[in-house]
Amino acid sequence: MLRNVVNLDLDSAGIRSRRGFLAQLAAGTAAGVASLSWRDMLIANAEEVRKQGKSMILLWMDGGPSQFDTFNPKIGSQFQGPAKAIPTNVPGVEFAEYWPRTAQVMDKIALIRSMKSDERDHFRAIKLVRTGYPIKPTINYPTWGSVVARDRWDPGFDLPAFVRIGKPRITTRDVNSGVLGPRYAAFRIDEPGKLPPDVHPAASPEVLRRRLELAAQVDEQFAKAGSKKAAAEQREIYDRTSRFVLSPLLSAFELDKEPEKLRDAYGRNPFGQGCLLARRLVETGVSFVEVISTGSINDQGWDTHKRGFKENPLLAAETDSGYATLLTDLAQRGMLDNTLVVWMGEFCRTPKFDADGGRDHYSDGWLAGFSGGGVKMGQVIGATDKEGVHVSDRPVGVQDLFVTFCKVLGMDPHSEYVTDQNQPLKLVEGGELIKELF
Amino acid sequence: MDFFNQRFAFLLPAILAGVVCHSAIAQESGIDPATLPGLVQDDTKGTVSGTWTKSVHTKPFLGEHYLYAAGGEKQTVTFSLDVKEAGVYQVLLSYTPGPNRTEKAAVLVHAADGVKTVVVNQMKKPEGPYCFQPLGEFKFEAGKAVVVVSAEGNMKGVVIADGVQLLTAEQFKIAQAEVPKKPPKLLPALAKNNPPVKTPVPAKPKEGTKKEEPPQQQPVKFVRKAPAKQFSKLSSAQLDDLLEQNIGGIKNSQPISDEAYLRRITLDLVGRQPKLPEMDAFLADERADKRALIVEKLLASPEFGVNWANYWSDVISYRTPQPELTFLSYTTFKRWLAERFNQNAGWDETAYTMLTAVGKVGDNPAATFVGFHQGDKSRLAAETTRVFLSTQIACAECHDHKFVDMPQETFHHVAAFFVRVNTKLPWNDSDAIIVSSKADGEHKMPGGKSEMQPIAFSERKVDLGKSDVDRRTELADWIIAPENPWFARAMTNRIWARMMGRGFSEPVDEIGELGDRVLPEVHTAVAEHFVAGNFDMKDVFRLVASSKAYQRTLRDPDSTNKDERKPFAVIAAGRLRGDEVFESLAIGIELPNVTPSPTPATDAVRFPPPPKSTRDLVSDAFGFDPSSDASNVSRTMQQAMLLMNNEQIQKQIDASPGSGTMLARVVESEADDAKAVTRLYENVLARKPNAEEIELAKKHIGKVGERKAAYEDLLWSLVNGAEFLSRR
Structure with missing residues (x-):
């Protein structure tokens, strides 16, 4: 019976076949279950675990990428950079020449070319674009991944709901779980393929289990002496943590079992391998993954005040393969419909440039790419004028992005949570759905 | 008395090289003698004869302070240093210069070939390194090298005795070369009393001239104003009466054991569990007022200030955006x-x-x-x-x-x-x-x-x-202002919350209408006690520490019992702060504090984050905003992983002979399991295990079979249990 249902050739309607598969799994015998591959079980589990909600991958271009050197080349404008334009696989849409692979997956991208905001300062803009809230000194708004983690919190799931891959180029300009507290903080992977220290048990799993049993007995004594609450809390977090550090799902964080050719396709650099890791994590049931791109050249990242002509092609070279292969890989596995992939930075760059191609901060006409999650792909939304100076059509604000994230992820943007300082906060304040995406 | 002034000619190159003693930034405390090369003795370790006065006024100086004396019979400070190897050494004298110093300080060096006297002009800045003046090279036998700073024949000005240093020629050369690049390492304690600052009148810019920056106005020095009304202090007995009236169950409560009291008051005052010698001493102490005495001892310890400075720093830092x-x-x-x-x-x-x-x-x-x-x-x-x-x-x-x-x-x-x-x-x-x-x-x-x-x-x-x-x-x-009811109640609320499990008002940083407030008259009485003691925090600790209410057993309240829902009727175990957890690990398993070297800023990486020491890592994982509602402070996976798997910690959970850990020492020296287990409990949890706990441990040792592995499990389980992390 199982053999009829199991269909490992995934098509775009893969979801339906997998739900049926899951039902068979539940009804199946232990022997039947054991005959399934680990990966099949994972995928089946992932659905259940996400409670039929979709995952999100944020590809964060740290520093504010130049629109002229990425996806809005403005050929003919006096502010055009040295890059030529190349066609994409969507007629009429051109990219800067540094992005040959991404150009071949434009049919999987809904590209917004008319993002507008008032923040041209990194610190303020990062707060705005990652939290959906303009910076406020007295409230530490949580980064979006933490908000999603809170929505998807499942004490029965071994892995964290929110994983961050890579480090921001300047550590003081960062966002965290803020008022949502440590429970919904990102689990941080500095280098894809390596788990952070303290995750791997120092002793063998057998010894660790033995020690955990003993610690439970020690806590029982503390409970008997009158501190049931503290002992219970300790047990709860130790159960969860031991499940994590001993979980077979931890191998999702390893990359060495992936085919070499696929790893090459993603790009043998931190961002590329980070995208591959993101795919694996989403496959395993993680709800939100951030992959940070800083270019690995210096701490300027995409913030090319200097050496713009020299560094933009290098930045693109690090990112092009990863972005394109991620979308292709997700599509091939039938995961794209259930995974929202967003490409953006905190703003873009000035039309005027220096002798070395350096551009300053600019926030009139920055870019955001939406893929997957059921959105209408292969389209361009909004435009800037001929010279590339102002948004000329369909301006989109930051809160609009967040309302749209909510729609895809199945969250109500107006719902509130209460912070650890007893202050009610909406998921998103204001903003309108970007209807063109649906 | 021979005069060896010509010794200074030898030092001419050093003088010309301009070895500078005073650092550019005002030094706030003494140079730490332990960080200097060669043999060093500070005046605190010297033998003082006659009347010498301590001072910290002129900087830089060595150690906690320096001494001065005007002159008189038998006024000497004798320094005695242990010379391991006979040979020739440079002798250096530490002193602080000034216009009121003597030009003729007599320093008697008891060298191998006789006592030599060097006369030092202490009005002149010492040539260095740091606050030291090189006196010349002298021969010494192995044994005690004696140098005496004498004010006996002094006629004019004061003689300064701060310290003496002996360096080999090699060490002296290195020190002279290094010092211009390296500031000296200072002791942690600061000098008393900053000098008073004047308030200049800001200049008015002249008409038609370029607008000048007015000089920075300085704050006016603090002067405590006499309060309009008299505030009265409270005794611990009176506090108990107030609580008895309001919640009952205080007067007849059984005070906790000495072992438990020492543990709780040590955690509350200095942020760590007591060490074994402290436990032994307290239990052996037969004085009737030993609990009050241990409170005084802990309040007088520098650890008290460090602990409560950590608390207040966290109060501020957790709400200060980066x-x-x-x-x-x-x-x-x-x-x-x-x-x-x-x-x-x-x-x-x-x-x-x-x-x-x-x-x-x-x-x-x-x-x-x-x-x-x-x-x-x-x-x-x-x-x-x-x-x-x-x-x-x-x-x-x-x-x-x-x-x-x-x-x-x-x-x-x-x-x-x-x-x-x-x-x-x-x-x-x-x-x-x-x-x-x-x-x-x-x-x-x-x-x-x-x-x-x-x-x-x-x-x-x-x-x-x-x-x-x-x-x-x-x-x-x-x-x-003493009349401002908020200021005193704010501080007392926080101290009360720590010692009594919850504040008079919760959250602890909201004592207004929106706070969950209980027993306001008791709060006011404690606040007035604080004002009456001139706002010295220690008074509040004394008040609570000696009350019966404080000395009750901690346990979770029985929710089915309505009497136990009264505030402070029953106090539950609380949470230790991040720095307290580190201190507890440092004592419990001798966890060392390792600080990696800082990464220098480069063009490619302009903002390297400062390195995190072991203490930082533990504090980060276990730290929380002290003003947070207790329900908002949850245990995290990061905390659990740290204690479960961290390499530094696991190194201390190693019973291999020769590993140098506390665990190895206990296992090796104690063949009797009950005694060995007791020592572990005493080190980590600052208490003796009960019979059931010893049984549990013995069973585990039997089950595992191998003593080393079993004891590692035991120590691990104590460190990874809830009790270790609890304020108890």
Whole structure:
């Protein structure tokens, strides 16, 4: 019976076949279950675990990428950079020449070319674009991944709901779980393929289990002496943590079992391998993954005040393969419909440039790419004028992005949570759905 | 007496090389003798004969202080250093120069070939290294090298005796070369009493001339004003009476055992569990008032100030947003604050100093509060009232407060006190943050047109046009006034919350209407006790520590029993802060503190984050905002993983002989399992195990079969249990 249902050739309607598969799994015998591959079980589990909600991958271009050197080349404008334009696989849409692979997956991208905001300062803009809230000194708004983690919190799931891959180029300009507290903080992977220290048990799993049993007995004594609450809390977090550090799902964080050719396709650099890791994590049931791109050249990242002509092609070279292969890989596995992939930075760059191609901060006409999650792909939304100076059509604000994230992820943007300082906060304040995406 | 002045000719090259003694930045405490090369003896270790006076006034100096004497019979300080190998050594004398010093200080060096006298002109700056004057080379046998600083024949000026150093020729050469590049390492404690600052009148710019920056107005030195009414102190017995009246069950309560009392009071006062020798001594002590005595001992320990400075630093730091390009380090602030607490400075004086401070944070750590908030008037309005008055007005920044009668204007009248604060933040190093004053400026409400007058809650009004320092002084004066019921109750609420499991008002930084308030008259009595003691925190600790209410068993309240729902009827185990967890690990398993070397800033990486020491890692994982509601502070996976798997910690959970750990010593030296297990419990949990716990351990040893592995499991389970992390 199982053999009829199991269909490992995934098509775009893969979801339906997998739900049926899951039902068979539940009804199946232990022997039947054991005959399934680990990966099949994972995928089946992932659905259940996400409670039929979709995952999100944020590809964060740290520093504010130049629109002229990425996806809005403005050929003919006096502010055009040295890059030529190349066609994409969507007629009429051109990219800067540094992005040959991404150009071949434009049919999987809904590209917004008319993002507008008032923040041209990194610190303020990062707060705005990652939290959906303009910076406020007295409230530490949580980064979006933490908000999603809170929505998807499942004490029965071994892995964290929110994983961050890579480090921001300047550590003081960062966002965290803020008022949502440590429970919904990102689990941080500095280098894809390596788990952070303290995750791997120092002793063998057998010894660790033995020690955990003993610690439970020690806590029982503390409970008997009158501190049931503290002992219970300790047990709860130790159960969860031991499940994590001993979980077979931890191998999702390893990359060495992936085919070499696929790893090459993603790009043998931190961002590329980070995208591959993101795919694996989403496959395993993680709800939100951030992959940070800083270019690995210096701490300027995409913030090319200097050496713009020299560094933009290098930045693109690090990112092009990863972005394109991620979308292709997700599509091939039938995961794209259930995974929202967003490409953006905190703003873009000035039309005027220096002798070395350096551009300053600019926030009139920055870019955001939406893929997957059921959105209408292969389209361009909004435009800037001929010279590339102002948004000329369909301006989109930051809160609009967040309302749209909510729609895809199945969250109500107006719902509130209460912070650890007893202050009610909406998921998103204001903003309108970007209807063109649906 | 031979005069060997010609010895100085030998040193001419060093003099010409310009070895400088005084560092450019004002030194705040003595040079740590342990960090200097060769043999060093500070005056605290010397033998003093006659009357010498201690001072810390002139810097730099060696150790905790230096001594001076004017002259008289038998006035000497004898330094005696252990020379291991006979040979020729450079002898150096540490002293602080000044116009009132003697030009003829007599130093008698008991060399191998006789006593040689060197005359030192102490009006001149020592040539170095640091505050040392090289006296020349002398031969010494192995054994004690004696150098005597004598004021016996002194006729004019004072003789300074600070310390003596012996260096080999090699060491001397290296020291002279290194010193210009390296500042000396200082002792942690700070010098007493900053010298008073004058308040200059700012110059008016002349007509038609370029607008000059007025000189920075300095804050007025704190003067405690006599309170309008008399406040009275409370005794612990009276406190118990009040509590008995309000909740009952105090008078007849059974006080906890000596072992438990020592553990709790040590955790509460100095932030760690007691060490084994302390436990042994306390249990053996037969004095009737030993509990009160141990309280005094702990309050007098420098660890007290360090612990409570950590607490207050966390109160501030958890609500201070990270600036854009500066890493905030609270080390300098904590050191300063610890010293204030240890010197019994009144909290009114400390708060006043923090609110009115100007200058560079590294030089004037009091400026940390204003500086780290980047002079932002909204943040400072919200945080000043929250931190010092336990009143939260932040909601009213953007609209009328939704839950109490507080219009938006109230917030902005407070913000107006801070409108002229100016801060300059450098890249990376927060010690270089500078707080200064803007010459003008007024505050307007967002969207508003009129300038907001600085007004503190309708009680203290200040005119527009007042300077930055004047405004902040007015606000500080109002905040700390003995008649201000909020200030004393805010501090006492926090101390009470730590010692008694919950504050009189919760959350602990909200004592106004919105707080969950209980027993207000008891709170007021404790607050008045604090005021009556001139705002010395230690008074509040004494009061509570000796009460019967404090000395009851901790346990979770029985929710089915309505009497137990009364506040303070039953106190549950609490939570230890991050730094307390580290200290507990340092004592419990001898966890060392390892600090990796800092990464230098380069063009490619301009903002390298400062390295994290083991203490930092533990504090980060276990730290929490002390003002948070207890229900909002949860155990995290990061904490569990740290204790379960961290490499540094696991290294200490190693019973292999030769590993050098406490565990290895216990396992090797104690063949009797009951005794070995007892020692583990005493080290980690500061108590003896009960019979059941010993049985449990024995069973486990039997089950595992191998003693080493079993004991590692046992130690691991104690460190990974809830009790270790609990305030108990």
